[in-house]
Amino acid sequence: MKEDRQHSDEFHERHERIWLMFLPPFIWAVHLLACYLTAAIWCAKHVGMESGFMTVRVAIGVYTAVAVAVMGWFGWIGFRRHRHLSQDLSPDDDTPLDRYRFLGLATFLLSALSIIATLFVAAVALFIGNCD
Amino acid sequence: MESLPATTNSAANSESEPEIAPSAARLLKAWETPRGWRYWSAVNNSEVGLWYTVTSFAFFLFGGVLALLMRIQLAVPGNTFLTADQYNQIFTMHGSVMMFLFAVPIFEAFSIMVLPEMLGARDLPFPRLSAYGYFSFLIGGIFVCGSLFFGAAPKGGWFMYPPLTSAFQDGVGADIWLLGLTFIEIASIAAAIELIVGVLKCRPPGMRINLIPLYCWYILVVAGMILFAFPPLIAGDILLEMERAFDWPFFDPKRGGDPVLWQHLFWIFGHPEVYIVFLPSIALMAMMIPTFARTPMVGYSWVVLSAVGTGFLSFGLWVHHMFTTGLPGISIGIFSAASQAVAIPTGVQIFCFLATLTAGNVKRSVCLLFIFAGLATFIIGGLTGVMVAVAPFDFQAHDTFFIVGHLHYVLIGGTIFPIMAAFYYFFPLVTGKQLSERVGTIVFWLVLIGFNVAFFPMHILGLLGMPRRVFTYPAGMGLDLWNLISSIGAFVLAAGFVVFLIDVFRPRRQQALSERNPWQAGTLEWLAEMPDQPWGVRSIPVINSRYPLWEQPGFVNDVDEARFYLPDAEEGKRETIVSSVIDATPIQCLRVGGPTFLTFFAALFTGGFFIFATYHWWWPAILSGVIACGVILRWVWTGTAWIPEKENKDVGLGVSLPLYLSGPQAVGWWAMFITMTADVTAFMSLVFGYFFYWTIHDDYPPEPLPGPGVFWPVTGMLLLLVAYGLTLLARHWNRRDFGARFYLLLSLAALFTVGGTGALLAGPWLTGLDPTEHVYPAVVWVLVGWTALHAVLGVVMQLYCLARRAAGRMTARYDADIVNVALYWHFLALTVVITVGVIAGFPSVS
Numbered sequence: 017m018k019e020d021r022q023h024s025d026e027f028h029e030r031h032e033r034i035w036l037m038f039l040p041p042f043i044w045a046v047h048l049l050a051c052y053l054t055a056a057i058w059c060a061k062h063v064g065m066e067s068g069f070m071t072v073r074v075a076i077g078v079y080t081a082v083a084v085a086v087m088g089w090f091g092w093i094g095f096r097r098h099r100h101l102s103q104d105l106s107p108d109d110d111t112p113l114d115r116y117r118f119l120g121l122a123t124f125l126l127s128a129l130s131i132i133a134t135l136f137v138a139a140v141a142l143f144i145g146n147c148d
Numbered sequence: 149m150e151s152l153p154a155t156t157n158s159a160a161n162s163e164s165e166p167e168i169a170p171s172a173a174r175l176l177k178a179w180e181t182p183r184g185w186r187y188w189s190a191v192n193n194s195e196v197g198l199w200y201t202v203t204s205f206a207f208f209l210f211g212g213v214l215a216l217l218m219r220i221q222l223a224v225p226g227n228t229f230l231t232a233d234q235y236n237q238i239f240t241m242h243g244s245v246m247m248f249l250f251a252v253p254i255f256e257a258f259s260i261m262v263l264p265e266m267l268g269a270r271d272l273p274f275p276r277l278s279a280y281g282y283f284s285f286l287i288g289g290i291f292v293c294g295s296l297f298f299g300a301a302p303k304g305g306w307f308m309y310p311p312l313t314s315a316f317q318d319g320v321g322a323d324i325w326l327l328g329l330t331f332i333e334i335a336s337i338a339a340a341i342e343l344i345v346g347v348l349k350c351r352p353p354g355m356r357i358n359l360i361p362l363y364c365w366y367i368l369v370v371a372g373m374i375l376f377a378f379p380p381l382i383a384g385d386i387l388l389e390m391e392r393a394f395d396w397p398f399f400d401p402k403r404g405g406d407p408v409l410w411q412h413l414f415w416i417f418g419h420p421e422v423y424i425v426f427l428p429s430i431a432l433m434a435m436m437i438p439t440f441a442r443t444p445m446v447g448y449s450w451v452v453l454s455a456v457g458t459g460f461l462s463f464g465l466w467v468h469h470m471f472t473t474g475l476p477g478i479s480i481g482i483f484s485a486a487s488q489a490v491a492i493p494t495g496v497q498i499f500c501f502l503a504t505l506t507a508g509n510v511k512r513s514v515c516l517l518f519i520f521a522g523l524a525t526f527i528i529g530g531l532t533g534v535m536v537a538v539a540p541f542d543f544q545a546h547d548t549f550f551i552v553g554h555l556h557y558v559l560i561g562g563t564i565f566p567i568m569a570a571f572y573y574f575f576p577l578v579t580g581k582q583l584s585e586r587v588g589t590i591v592f593w594l595v596l597i598g599f600n601v602a603f604f605p606m607h608i609l610g611l612l613g614m615p616r617r618v619f620t621y622p623a624g625m626g627l628d629l630w631n632l633i634s635s636i637g638a639f640v641l642a643a644g645f646v647v648f649l650i651d652v653f654r655p656r657r658q659q660a661l662s663e664r665n666p667w668q669a670g671t672l673e674w675l676a677e678m679p680d681q682p683w684g685v686r687s688i689p690v691i692n693s694r695y696p697l698w699e700q701p702g703f704v705n706d707v708d709e710a711r712f713y714l715p716d717a718e719e720g721k722r723e724t725i726v727s728s729v730i731d732a733t734p735i736q737c738l739r740v741g742g743p744t745f746l747t748f749f750a751a752l753f754t755g756g757f758f759i760f761a762t763y764h765w766w767w768p769a770i771l772s773g774v775i776a777c778g779v780i781l782r783w784v785w786t787g788t789a790w791i792p793e794k795e796n797k798d799v800g801l802g803v804s805l806p807l808y809l810s811g812p813q814a815v816g817w818w819a820m821f822i823t824m825t826a827d828v829t830a831f832m833s834l835v836f837g838y839f840f841y842w843t844i845h846d847d848y849p850p851e852p853l854p855g856p857g858v859f860w861p862v863t864g865m866l867l868l869l870v871a872y873g874l875t876l877l878a879r880h881w882n883r884r885d886f887g888a889r890f891y892l893l894l895s896l897a898a899l900f901t902v903g904g905t906g907a908l909l910a911g912p913w914l915t916g917l918d919p920t921e922h923v924y925p926a927v928v929w930v931l932v933g934w935t936a937l938h939a940v941l942g943v944v945m946q947l948y949c950l951a952r953r954a955a956g957r958m959t960a961r962y963d964a965d966i967v968n969v970a971l972y973w974h975f976l977a978l979t980v981v982i983t984v985g986v987i988a989g990f991p992s993v994s
Contacts, residue, residue, distance in 0.1 A: 029728060029729075029730040029731040029733070032730045034357065034729060034730055037456070038456065038460075041456065041457060041460035041461070042460070044460065044461070044464075045460060045463060045464065048464045048482065048486060051482055052467075052479060052482050052483075055476060055478040055479055055482065056475075056476065056479055056843065057843055059476040059478070059479070060843040060844060061843070072478070106448075106449075107358060107449070108358070108444075108448065108694065110354060110356060110359060110691075110692035110693065112356075112731065114356075114358055115356045115357060115358045115730065115731065118357070118358035118449060119357070119358070121449045122449055122452055122453060122456070125449065125450065125453040125457075126453055126456060126457060129453060129457045129461075129492060129493060130457075130460075132489065132492065133461055133464075133486065133489035133490075133492070136485040136486065136488060136489045137464075137482050137485045137486055137489075139485060140478060140481035140482050140484075140485050141478070143481070144477050144478045144481050146477070147476040147477065147478065148476070148477055
């Protein structure tokens with residue numbers, strides 16, 4: 017009982033921030049926009065500067081490294097929350113711990129998806145070397 | 149607890165009317181549907197949701213008839229059934245009606261009808277807002293569709309590309325599209341607000357965020373998408389209408405404009421729109437599949453991932469509609485990659501559905517047939533989608549019938565088939581009677597065969613080179629046979645819908661009522677009695693499972709016998725429970741508005757504003773707009789933030805809840821927050837326009853700078869920021885109950901707002917910026933005008949709060965009005981700072 021009470025306070029909803037699970041896909045969106053705007057503005061304002069296009073590729077590389085690192089960090093937090101006190105895969109019950117673990121799993125899965133989608137976008141900079 | 153005599157079928161059909169317990173009688177009285185002509189003043193979700201659903205389905209049938217007219221025209225080469233002009237109007241209206249008057253509204257309509265039932269709530273938090281949205285939709289829809297009968301319909305295609313719709317189209321068709329559909333988009337945003345707050349704040353006690361029905365996750369995602377997708381289109385509509393009505397050259401290249409901006413704004417809306425249309429249908433499947441598989445959904449968390457992931461990723465695809473506009477290769481590559489990535493979450497949810505069907509013990513039904521057809525068809529459409537996401541293929545297929553085939557496979561497979569399934573599934577919930585399974589099987593085969601015969605040949609036609617949107621084609625190009633087959637298929641498809649309609653509308657007096665929960669589903673909406681009662685649920689239950697009807701013993705009896713919350717309406721008011729966002733802990737007993745005609749008149753005059761403006765009848769438009777504002781103010785004054793007669797109310801089970809909340813716990817605060825999120829998105833779309841022009845011009849802002857200078861914009865900003873600070877202080881002193889300080893500060897705030905607005909307008913005015921001359925002055929004026937309009941609304945709100953307190957309708961304790969107005973001002977301050985930063989700051993750094 018004592019342990020239950022301790023848990024119910026630890027997992028009280030006042031400690032919960034539901035928008036955290038939306039941050040990884042939000043970072044994906046920021047990364048996509050940053051890549052697109054950098055490339056679009058560069059190509060609009062620096063037409064003909066083929067040699068300078070490496071700047072865009074490096075910028076996309078930096079954006080990607082930062083984005084993947086932050087999303088990976090969120091994913092790790094989510095994974096740890098999901099595995100907190102249990103190895104059981106499906107947090108389907110009605111306890112605060114289950115809700116806590118569910119939001120952890122959702123954050124982890126969304127981080128994984130966002131990282132894959134980010135790498136998809138970043139891969140373009142590997143293959144395309146100019147504005148044409 | 150007193151018990152209510154069962155109102156099941158047998159009881160309802162028995163000769164002697166059972167005596168109703170006093171608590172149930174009071175509850176029924178409070179939720180009674182108005183009779184006679186007053187029926188149309190109803191605002192309850194069951195009525196408004198039903199009207200909304202029926203109306204949007206009627207528009208669907210109208211759009212379907214237009215499709216048949218097109219298929220008659222294209223059945224044979226060189227056909228003269230329709231003229232080119234008629235054909236242009238018809239294909240434009242077909243697309244517009246199906247997207248704006250059917251696909252989005254049917255989801256909102258259906259959700260308004262069923263969401264409270266799924267949440268065991270009595271109603272959604274803003275029933276009058278739903279009614280306003282419905283009437284706006286009805287009036288706008290009739291206006292837009294009616295134009296076709298006067299030969300005045302829009303004819304630029306459902307995405308209205310300028311310059312075709314600006315420089316090359318006279319008449320009012322494009323204006324009807326722009327203003328009529330903007331009006332309807334406002335209704336869509338209203339519904340989105342209602343649905344988001346409903347899912348987040350009106351859940352039954354115990355329904356933690358990990359226990360909510362999957363449908364609710366999808367609603368949350370889709371309604372959120374509406375908030376970010378529709379505002380860019382509204383911004384685009386404003387720009388295009390300003391060009392058409394006042395010659396502001398946003399899309400005219402001769403004066404610095406660029407039609408590609410429209411394409412950006414349209415498709416930032418248009419691509420998420422496809423998912424806004426498709427995800428609710430997937431949500432319907434997520435409710436039906438577990439029922440027919442007799443097992444909980446496999447991978448609940450994975451489906452949530454898919455819903456949220458698809459919602460986000462769908463925003464990163466808009467440029468794939470613009471691959472042929474000459475964008476740099478890297479831009480094309482970025483959006484091609486994002487378009488491929490969205491297949492991942494889409495696939496995950498389909499695998500979860502298939503896994504559930506495999507894991508369960510599937511029961512055959514017409515619903516399931518339509519679900520299978522939907523999945524298969526959508527996968528075909530999805531795969532052709534991956535094909536057109538590959539840029540080189542898209543270059544070939546762009547604007548051909550291949551695209552028409554692809555999008556119909558996606559939309560009919562992903563939307564219409566699941567909606568048909570849902571029609572069969574939820575029909576008993578709405579009418580108390582079931583549709584015929586035998587007739588349904590005939591409908592299914594006619595629709596499935598007709599659909600594939602109609603649309604599969606379009607892929608071939610596209611690959612053969614037939615462009616979309618041509619009213620005819622010459623014989624002997626290899627197109628004749630495929631077009632004829634397609635037209636035959638369209639009529640077989642239509643025959644399926646005719647049989648379906650016969651089954652829906654045939655007299656049912658002799659048919660016995662359906663048994664309660666006819667599909668033995670596990671979710672709350674199937675608590676509904678047959679026929680349903682206006683109260684929704686007899687008592688608001690406590691939830692501890694995703695499928696309470698399956699997993700909570702004695703659940704239905706406990707609900708029926710009023711053993712849960714709010715089993716009575718002692719004060720005769722309409723009440724429901726508001727709960728916390730994450731764990732659904734009850735925090736308020738919310739009183740919601742009852743029947744009124746105010747919402748109808750508000751919609752009528754709002755519609756008047758848009759409709760008169762279409763014909764450039766400015767004075768009637770302004771008059772109608774002013775009356776609409778008056779009616780809305782009366783509605784808000786009399787219908788919101790009531791001061792209750794007591795602080796708390798006993799809602800049953802020993803729980804006492806406050807009747808009034810303000811701030812982030814209150815539903816009104818959430819509604820304001822969500823509205824302003826959409827509003828800021830529209831504003832940011834206009835800011836995007838400003839910088840878009842910078843990217844395409846070497847001399848932008850033009851040198852020498854024609855205006856608006858730095859002095860007036862910065863003065864305006866400072867005055868408005870002082871007004872903002874004073875408004876926040878007024879909120880503070882109101883809470884401390886210092887009435888005099890409140891009145892003084894808020895009055896001063898209103899004066900500063902007026903002064904700040906004037907100063908802001910003085911910038912472009914005094915520097916003589918002529919918006920018709922070049923796109924730069926035009927875009928500056930649009931940003932200033934947007935901000936000034938919001939500042940004027942800010943003054944109205946300040947005056948409203950002054951009047952509320954003076955009238956005793958707002959006090960130190962009951963302060964929701966000023967709290968919500970302060971929230972509005974946070975967003976207004978942000979808008980002001982960004983506007984001035986852009987129009988005065990950017991020219992000095994660029």
